[in-house]
Amino acid sequence: MLDGIARVVHDLSQVFANQGHEVHVITYKEGNTKDFEKDGAVFVHRIETYPINANNLVDWVMQFNFCVIEKAADVIKEFGKFDVVHAHDWLVAYSARAIKNSYKIPLVATIHATESGRNKGIHDKNQGYVNDVEWLLTYEASNVICNSLYMKNEIRNLFGKPYENIHVIPNGININKFDNQERDWEFRRNYASDNEKIVFFAGRIVYEKGIQVLLDAAPKILQNYNDVKFVIAGRGPCLDDLKAQAERLGISNRVYFTGYLNDVQITKMYKAIDVATFPSLYEPFGIVALEGMLAGAATVVSDAGGLNEIVSHGIDGMKSYSGNSNSLADSILEVLFNQDLCKQIAKNAHEKVVKEFNWNIIAKKTMDVYKETIKQAKASTAKVKFEEKNTLKEELASFAPTFAREDNTITTSSTDSEIRGIINPLRKLKKQTN
DSSP states (O other): OOOHHHHHHHHHHHHHHHTTOOOEEEEEOOTTOOSEEEETTEEEEEEOOOSSOOSSHHHHHHHHHHHHHHHHHHHHHHHOOOSOEEEESGGGHHHHHHHHHHHTOOEEEEOOOOHHHHHTSOOSHHHHHHHHHHHHHHHHOSEEEESSHHHHHHHHHHHOOOGGGEEEOOOOBOTTTTTTOOOOHHHHTTTOOTTSEEEEEESOOSGGGTHHHHHHHHHHHHHHOOSEEEEEEOOOTTHHHHHHHHHHHTOGGGEEEEEOOOHHHHHHHHHHOSEEEEOOSSOSOOHHHHHHHHHTOEEEEESSTTHHHHOOBTTTBEEEOTTOHHHHHHHHHHHHHOHHHHHHHHHHHHHHHHHHSBHHHHHHHHHHHHHHHHHHHHHHHHHHHHHHHHHHHHHHHHSOTTTOOTTOOOOTTOOHHHHHHHHHHHHHHHHHHO
């Protein structure tokens, strides 16, 4: 199951390639994946870092960037120079900068989340380092893409990027993901009886996803609506803490931690559930919420970050106050008891996702940013050349009439070799005379 940045890069690349663009993705090689393959029409180049043990994540990221630069040089040598480089988050900031400056290729960056946002501020040197690298990436990029207005404001306030160079383009979803998918009752019975409702969460098992808030809300939900099971899918460092929390609350027999689910399993799960909930404390966007909405589940989210922009309360989903378990319980109970509301918001949510969050629309908006970036780069190059020619004209005028001839003129159409042919002999002559 691809998630987060990997899902965005994969789906966006596939749309571009299907439209006839040549797309190359350089990424980390994980497991037994191939060093190179064509994924549909997308060229995928995977790299391994050097066979030495890194002291920490920062050192590993630096090694990874060296390897990305090496691979990019090989790819450009084989396939030719590209029109634009698109970097995703701080992990590739150094390599993106090097490729941009070495090959004079304009750079676009997508900031999916920030270190400050994830940690509610910068609290130590490691976080400060990541924050600085994020700033570097936004500084080097001609244009920055983010997935919500919330993130646009965060990037502007943290890194000082001009507002006009930050573009809000939401993440998307394959709108055909659940086509011809029906509820698999046998699969569902692994988690709940037919009369029970399933409240579902999917995502990384980390603090900022707010799973602990969902567990705190569970006793109130169960007290008012007994026939409920809670299914939590994903993996991450907080899993043991959450299991211990469920034990303390006395609800461990009502909560299933599934671990990792592959694409087939996650699709079946979304069609098996009744309520999808994402009670994040920090959420730049929230692709998983789109999946719940598209699958036809009543979707309940917190009002954190981009989730607040995706869902309209009571119309295509329900919202709760971020970090407030009582508010979350009330929103979930509302859709459990009110089946008419549940069906209506599920219908509206599906229509909204198909209309606003399909990849064709998002790809077009992203391509517009690419075109603007390329146009800006050409204009900048033309401006530099114009200024250089003006400087050379001033230098030519500074030569004494003894050294200048009537045919020594520089125009806007003069080539670099023509300019050097005029100036260099005069420089030598003046040096010899002096």
